[in-house]
Amino acid sequence: MKKSFSHLTPTGDPTMVDVSPKSATLREAVAESVVILDSDIVDRLENDEIHTKKGPVFQTAILAGVMGAKRTPDLIPLCHPIGLDKCHIDIKINEQKEVIITCTASIVSKTGVEMEALTGASVAALTIYDMCKGFSHNIQIKQTQLIKKTGGKSDFERT
Numbered sequence: 001m002k003k004s005f006s007h008l009t010p011t012g013d014p015t016m017v018d019v020s021p022k023s024a025t026l027r028e029a030v031a032e033s034v035v036i037l038d039s040d041i042v043d044r045l046e047n048d049e050i051h052t053k054k055g056p057v058f059q060t061a062i063l064a065g066v067m068g069a070k071r072t073p074d075l076i077p078l079c080h081p082i083g084l085d086k087c088h089i090d091i092k093i094n095e096q097k098e099v100i101i102t103c104t105a106s107i108v109s110k111t112g113v114e115m116e117a118l119t120g121a122s123v124a125a126l127t128i129y130d131m132c133k134g135f136s137h138n139i140q141i142k143q144t145q146l147i148k149k150t151g152g153k154s155d156f157e158r159t
Contacts (some may be wrong), residue, residue, distance in 0.1 A: 026107075034101070087120055
């Protein structure tokens with residue numbers, strides 16, 4: 001059976017998905033963004049943090065990511081407005097000197113939190129770009145992807 005788009009009516013008009021018949025369950029999603037920094041910026045790393053005149057980059061990105069996740073329904077049309085029970089942003093530097101941003105969002109709800117996790121990771125990545133562009137514009141937001149989701153009709157884990 002061919003799946004249809006969940007946010008379209010049978011006549012093709014956009015619509016919010018009706019979650020009223022669903023049961024509230026614990027929903028969790030993990031998303032990741034990868035940022036490639038120019039070597040000049042990487043050289044400024046001290047204890048996995050970059051300090052600028054605007055403040056500590058990674059700490060500011062964590063706050064921005066949480067704020068972004070909370071504002072997802074204001075940014076993405078047809079997303080259900082939900083009050084997140086948890087939103088955690090983790091930022092690490094891997095061996096390849098890439099910045100790995102992980103956003104974990106959860107809620108007990110009738111709808112999932114994938115978009116909130118993806119938005120949180122994306123906003124954190126954009127914040128790192130914004131705060132580091134004074135050093136170099138040679139910054140790349142390499143990817144943003146869903147890593148895992150649980151608690152809905154179907155679970156997902158990237159392998």
